[in-house]
Amino acid sequence: MNHAKNSSILLDKAIEELSQLPGIGKQTALRLALHLLKKGEKTLTKFGQTFVDMGANIQKCKVCQNISDTEVCSICSDDERDGTTICVVENIRDVLSIENTHQFSGKYHVLGGTISPMDGIGPNDLEIESLLDRLTEEPIKEIILALSTTMEGDTTNFYLYKKIQPYDVKLSVLARGVSIGDELYYTDSITLGKSIVNRSPFTPSL
Amino acid sequence: MNHAKNSSILLDKAIEELSQLPGIGKQTALRLALHLLKKGEKTLTKFGQTFVDMGANIQKCKVCQNISDTEVCSICSDDERDGTTICVVENIRDVLSIENTHQFSGKYHVLGGTISPMDGIGPNDLEIESLLDRLTEEPIKEIILALSTTMEGDTTNFYLYKKIQPYDVKLSVLARGVSIGDELYYTDSITLGKSIVNRSPFTPSL
Numbered sequence: 220m221n222h223a224k225n226s227s228i229l230l231d232k233a234i235e236e237l238s239q240l241p242g243i244g245k246q247t248a249l250r251l252a253l254h255l256l257k258k259g260e261k262t263l264t265k266f267g268q269t270f271v272d273m274g275a276n277i278q279k280c281k282v283c284q285n286i287s288d289t290e291v292c293s294i295c296s297d298d299e300r301d302g303t304t305i306c307v308v309e310n311i312r313d314v315l316s317i318e319n320t321h322q323f324s325g326k327y328h329v330l331g332g333t334i335s336p337m338d339g340i341g342p343n344d345l346e347i348e349s350l351l352d353r354l355t356e357e358p359i360k361e362i363i364l365a366l367s368t369t370m371e372g373d374t375t376n377f378y379l380y381k382k383i384q385p386y387d388v389k390l391s392v393l394a395r396g397v398s399i400g401d402e403l404y405y406t407d408s409i410t411l412g413k414s415i416v417n418r419s420p421f422t423p424s425l
Numbered sequence: 426m427n428h429a430k431n432s433s434i435l436l437d438k439a440i441e442e443l444s445q446l447p448g449i450g451k452q453t454a455l456r457l458a459l460h461l462l463k464k465g466e467k468t469l470t471k472f473g474q475t476f477v478d479m480g481a482n483i484q485k486c487k488v489c490q491n492i493s494d495t496e497v498c499s500i501c502s503d504d505e506r507d508g509t510t511i512c513v514v515e516n517i518r519d520v521l522s523i524e525n526t527h528q529f530s531g532k533y534h535v536l537g538g539t540i541s542p543m544d545g546i547g548p549n550d551l552e553i554e555s556l557l558d559r560l561t562e563e564p565i566k567e568i569i570l571a572l573s574t575t576m577e578g579d580t581t582n583f584y585l586y587k588k589i590q591p592y593d594v595k596l597s598v599l600a601r602g603v604s605i606g607d608e609l610y611y612t613d614s615i616t617l618g619k620s621i622v623n624r625s626p627f628t629p630s631l
Contacts, residue, residue: 226486226491226492226493226498226499226500226520227483227492227493227494227498227499228494229475229478229479229482229483229494230479230483230492232475232478232479233475233476233479236471236472236475236476240457240460240461241456241457241460242453243457247448249518249521250447251446251447251449252479253517253518254446254447255446255476255479256479256483256492256517259480260480260481261480262480263476263477263479263480264476264477264480264481265442266442266473266476266480267472267473267474267475267476267477267478267479267480268473268477269435269438269439269442269473270439270442270461270469270470270472270473270476271469271470271473271474271477272435272438272473273435273436273438273439273458273461273462273469273473274465274466274467274468274469274470274473275466275470276435277433277435277436277462280432285432286432286433286436286462287432287433288433288434288435292432292433293432293433294432311459311462312455312459314432315455
């Protein structure tokens with residue numbers, strides 16, 4: 220849609236900024252900008268300042284490379300978490316996903332991606348050296364590889380396996396199998412095959 | 426979805442701000458915040474500052490009540506526009522819609538809503554007095570009522586008609602009829618009825 224000149228350049232700018240976000244077009248951006256405008260100056264200032272502050276203060280945790288408000292993130296500096304188990308993930312979002320399960324109380328290491336020659340991403344582009352450094356500096360007993368089940372994820376898993384082998388740590392990966400709540404009929408055959416090969420003892424529970 | 430404590434309060438705040446926008450949930454807000462985060466500090470600062478500036482500087486045009494960056498908006502202060510024709514609309518969005526048609530070169534007056542006793546909105550809650558003031562102060566020859574075709578819009582039209590009658594101005598409303606490109610079969614009977622009653626002379630064109 221070809222937008223006419225607006226009576227407010229400030230509104231135009233807000234629409235432009237919002238419409239750069241993924242999945243938000245000009246029309247939606249206008250709707251969102253007018254929503255904020257309607258709420259008044261206080262809301263607009265709070266909204267905007269949040270992103271200015273985020274830009275100024277957010278950083279990578281120097282230990283795990285997760286985003287952090289401080290030099291060392293709140294997970295790394297939390298003494299109640301198990302510092303002997305490190306879960307290796309691709310990105311910040313995966314940390315959030317695993318945290319949401321409330322099933323992991325160890326620490327993390329964010330690689331920043333997976334090895335992908337097609338995209339020109341090699342091991343040196345990832346936070347692998349910093350992971351190996353942690354193996355010598357921290358009392359790590361187990362590394363859990365929680366990468367995507369893609370070709371790139373598998374390649375990265377193998378690369379990490381080779382690099383980690385010399386160290387005295389247990390290396391594990393996330394269990395693969397039929398999703399909970401899924402019907403067998405809808406499970407893809409590779410996953411189903413893996414879940415038969417890697418079947419686990421039946422433990423009666425509620 | 427129950428979000429776990431995040432490693433960054435700044436990210437949490439950004440998610441909270443984004444998820445207050447209409448149609449944006451926590452998951453989408455997270456995706457948008459991470460998108461901005463990935464673009465880096467400069468993008469975040471520009472994004473945020475836009476809304477801070479908007480909050481600080483945007484105001485209502487003192488003539489037409491449209492939003493403006495200055496005391497008098499760019500439409501009202503544009504001498505190339507026809508100051509004798511005023512189009513009365515409900516809100517800012519309607520100004521944009523009409524501007525997008527490129528068919529109107531007069532000026533506007535933004536009422537701020539329509540008379541709606543159900544919602545407790547009376548004539549005094551709308552910018553009606555300021556419209557009448559303009560009728561004495563400006564060389565206005567025609568007022569176009571471009572309100573919604575709802576009960577509230579019709580009520581407001583009638584109220585404005587009564588108020589404007591004493592002045593020597595032409596009063597018109599938007600033409601109602603079959604939408605261009607619409608098939609008759611899909612046109613609602615009230616619109617179709619009106620379009621027969623208000624039929625216009627056939628003018629051959631390309």
